[in-house]
Structure formats: C-alpha cells, structure tokens
Amino acid sequence: MPHRTAFRANGCHHRNTRYVLRGRCSVPRVRDRAVEPARHRGDTHLLQLRIRAAARPPFLPLTPRGIAMPHGAVVRPAFIQSERRYTMGWLFTYGASKADIIRDLTAPEENETRRWETIAHCVRGNVLWAVIEITYKQENRRKRFIACYLLAKQDGCGWGYKDMEESMHPYYYSCPLKYLDMVPVANADWRDQVRAYHRDRNRKVEIGQKVGIKGSTIPWVVITSTRPLTGEYGGRRYRVPRSMLGDVL
Template identity: 30%
Template sequence: MGWFFYTDRHVKTYAHGKAEITRLCTFETDTRKTVLVKACKVGSTWYAAAKVTHVDGSPVEDATYATYEDGSITFAAIFLTRYDEGCWGYKDMEESAGPVESRAPLSLLALLSDLKDPDSYAHAWRQRCRDWAAIPDYDEGDRIKLAAPVTLTDGSTCQIVTVTHYRRGGKKHRCYRIEETGGLVRLSKAALAGSELLSSAKSGASPVLAEFFSGTRS
C-alpha cells in the first residue's frame, strides 16, 4: 500500500497523530470489530497493537495468530508518517507483511498474540524489535568496547570509546570520546549493538556500586 496524505492539514501535533492512529485502528464490519489497545511513537513511526474480535462472540480463526481464550487476536500495525508541504501522511502495514521499521517497545510486543509459524515475517519482525530493545543505553562516563571497529569518515577506526557530550545551541548532544585519539564521534544506537561495558562511571564512587555494576552491566 502507498502513502495517503490529508490535505486539510488537521494533523499538527503528537496528540493529533495519536488520535488519527486510534481512529485508523478502530472500526467494525458486519462480522469483525477492531479496537486499538496501545500505540507508541518512535521517531516518525507509530507502532500499534490492535485487538480483533467477532461481533457474534465466536473465536477469531487466523492463519498467523493464535486465538486467546476470549476468542480474540491482537496484532501489530506499523504506520510510517511524514509531512509533505504541511500535509500529514501515513503508510500502514501489518507486522506479517515484513516491515523494515522494527523499534516497537517490548511493552507493546507483550500485548500481541502468539504466532503459529516461527518462520513467519511477523516472528522475524518481533525478534528485530527485541534485538533493538536489547542494545544498551549507556550512561555518561561509561567506557565501552564496540562489537567491531567503526570506520570513521577520515578512514580511521575506533572501537573503545567513553560516553560524553558536547553542547550546541544550549543543548547537550551525546557523543563518544575515542580512547586512542581523544577525538569525539557521534554513533548511532545501532552501532552499539553487541557492545561491552568495560567500566562504569557510576561504580567509580563506591566499591559496593562497583561490585553491583560488575554483576548487572557486564
């Protein structure tokens, strides 16, 4: 499915966007009813958990999703969004269609029905979401080793860095100090996948904290 844009420009804020996602996930046919259970926005993408029931109360039979005891199923819908000349637009897809965007929070994944096929697109999508959620969120001062050396624009590489920040426009921006050169580099969250905490800034002030973080952040 392609992009759909609203020319009335009524979607201007986060609240407007969420209201529209809610509307898109809430509808009823002669046989089925769908309601929004949860919606989360990550970047410009909305992730939604939508619950489907039969109007007559009979169980929903589906080739992809296992049916809950109450006869319902809950699936994930992904909405890419963007503005084009002030007009808000979206492109929607269901998780079994193989969406590329895969940063849905674990709290949303926990609401979804079990999958019947472990080799399905939906199963692979959910695993990518879990892999993304598993990437560490380090604290300032943490010294880390990347899973593999990162090649910089000047052709050099770095692998051991310390979390720090720089200021621009009165705001703090996260960056990383390269151990070998002392230079600063911006790294995407994806670059931290598989990284290892070498030392924690939090543990430096107390031997008790040092022991705690060595057991929980290694």
C-alpha cells in the same frame, strides 16, 4: 525521508524553489516564467477540490483499513475523501497535523460485521506502534496484531502515514516489548530483532572502553561520555546511537 522519495515518483523538486512541480517532468525546473503557469494551475485545482469537498457531506464510504464506516455516534471521520492523496503506499491528508493522523488511526471503528479497536499505542519518533484487536461479531471471535504506522509530512500537503503489520516484517524495531506479550507471534524473526534493539539500547558502556561500531565507516570509538553517548576516533568526537554499538574491542 520516505515522503520525499515517494513524491519524486510523481513529480520533481528543486532545492532552490519552495514549490513542488506536480506534473511529470524529466529534469528539475527552477523558478522562472515556465514554472508560474504550472504553479497557478496546481493552486486552482487545489481550490476547486476544497470547494467541492465542502459542498458534500463529510463521510468516508471506505477507510484505508477496509471497514465500511456507517453513520452514527461511534464513528467520527476526521477528514473527507477528496482531501486525501495517495503516494506509493502513503496516504497524506491536506492540512492534517501529526496529532490528527494519530487520533484518526487510533480511533475505534465498527460496522455490522466487525469492530476495530486500538487497545494500546505509542509513538517512537515518527513511528506509531499499536496493538489492534478486531472483533468478528457473527463468528464471535477476536484477532490481535501489532500495527506499524510510519508517519511523515509531505511538502505542500500535510501529514500522512504508511501502514504495515508484524507479519510483513517492517524494518523498524522500536516496538515496546510489552506489545509482544499481548499478541500471538506472527513473525518470530522480527521479534528477535525487536528484542535485540532494546538490548542494545539498554546496554551499559564505560568511559574509556573501545567499542566497535556497526553499519558505519568508522570502525570503532573510545567512549568519552555516556550521557549523551559519545566516542572519539581519529581525533574527532562523535555522538553514537546505542543501536550501532558493537563488541568491546
């Protein structure tokens, strides 16, 4: 998972312990006396952060989107800044649920020069797709783009996200096709991959067909069921994602 990989860059995690060691270390450490002081210091530090956060007004001077958030009824900050943790491109929030992150990302934001609004969004697994419209007030113009937010939960923290957009060619292609018609083209190659993804998902196969498998050590399967999609190879039956279906052999 992306969040586990990112977390190991700042610490280490041992399979047999429920606790994450947040300091730098060279080898995994198991639950013994050496771990207890580090765990205690981490818990105390987290408690101090929560106490300091509760004592200050709940506002964010700058959001991850780069928009200054003024006071007013339009802006509804969901979390306070000291409760956030940045990890290699990811932003996690202590105590936040998946629904909290989605609600925070799709809420409108506005300042004196521009307005940020989500005009369409959907969730596919742990990927949030959104069509964003930015209104530049002084220039009297609008801009739209497709945003891709990867969602994940970090152990000992909460849910968080990593944001990308179409021009960066995110290697995720479950974006709804109708979103492509709502936004000017920013990456034609990525859009071709999105259309191919949906074409493969909507592809119909028949029981008894011998179909090649892409990106797998299993070269092909004989379709044994269409709902769910399963195939047989070497005396074993496999559940096959439609995105991995190749040519009929």
